[in-house]
Amino acid sequence: MTELTELPRLRVKWLRGSQNINYSRPSTFFSLGTRGSGKSSLLEAIAARYIKVIDLFGSKDSECLAWCKPESPFKKILFITGRNVTVASKWPTVCVDRLTLEDFEQNQIITTTYAFYNTTHEYFEGLQKITSLLWDQRTYWNEPWFILIREAANMIYARLQIVKDSDQAKADFIQMLREARHSGLAVGVDTIRWTNIDKEVRDVADYTFIKKTGAIGLPKDLRFIYRYVQPDSLMKMEPQNFVLLTIEGNLAMGKFDYPSWHKEERENILFKLDIDIERLGVEKEQGYNVSILEHVKIAESYKATMSMGKTAKQLNRAKSTVCEQIKLHNANINESGFCLECHKANNPIEKELLVRKGRGSLNDSC
Ligand SMILES: [Zn+2]
16 A cells, blocks of 8 residues: 555535545545646545556546656556557556456556557557456455546547447446445546536535536535535636535535646656657558647648648648548547547537548548
8 A cells, every 4th residue: 555645635615514535445436527627636636545556547738647757656557558568667568458457456557548549449449359358257356456547538439339328338337436435446536527427426426526617516415515605706716726516415615636646737657757659550640750749730721622632731741641540530439439639629510421422432532
């Protein structure tokens, strides 16, 4: 177990009822709040109180690798990678095809990221494999492990690889949160991109942390909290503060220290940690040489012009690059139902196929 003195402090002051936050149980933690409200750093501070952290469903660029930073209290780290990918770094790797529960036993942090796979399809397939291993095969346990779900959408997309129906995948996700405790899994859920399941997650969560709400304010069923906390202070809450509502109905105000290892927004973590990724047998045309922002610019410009030539001219890129990116975008959507590049950049066209009207096949002009 990590020494508590190394861990970010987390204090609460009860406003209604009182209880201890129990980190020795496989509890479910949910953190609610606007972008940049410090949700994911709060979940990291909680996760670090568990003996083992499995950080799988990241969204932002490899945020989950921050556990490797020298400031992190965890030293035994394992990367799960896709097939035909070599990840060269000072940390050991295991290919998802060979992963067993034993690998989890022997390490403190087990993580994987989109960057470790060849395609979005392989990434979500990998996530699905890891999830079933943890949920279905961990039938006997002594101590709970912490699963960090930074982006619930990724867990739902992983489930979609099996069930092919998004309502079913969402229902399965909620069911999996409910059943996690039977496999000794504590779970921390950060962003919910489908607001229609937000309430269902809250109903399952043992602890709901409410961070800065922004102008939207609290959902209807949580508005009773305004009797205890000023709407204004919730709206503008500082990242280190939170309101905690427990499943028993107890309510607290709290404060935590920002984990020293948390990834800064602009930090290039792969570069900083000297992690080198080589994709074997993958042609350059897969588009990995173009940044996410460039991908999004190309997709947007192409959507507006519906012309590879005009897009290339506008952005001063080769027409072949534009073509690769549009193909990648469409292939992503056909494989996974959405484009991960656009999704990471929060681009609304993440589910929109970019095809010229009246064309049978996709963008055959390049
Ligand atoms: Zn895209």
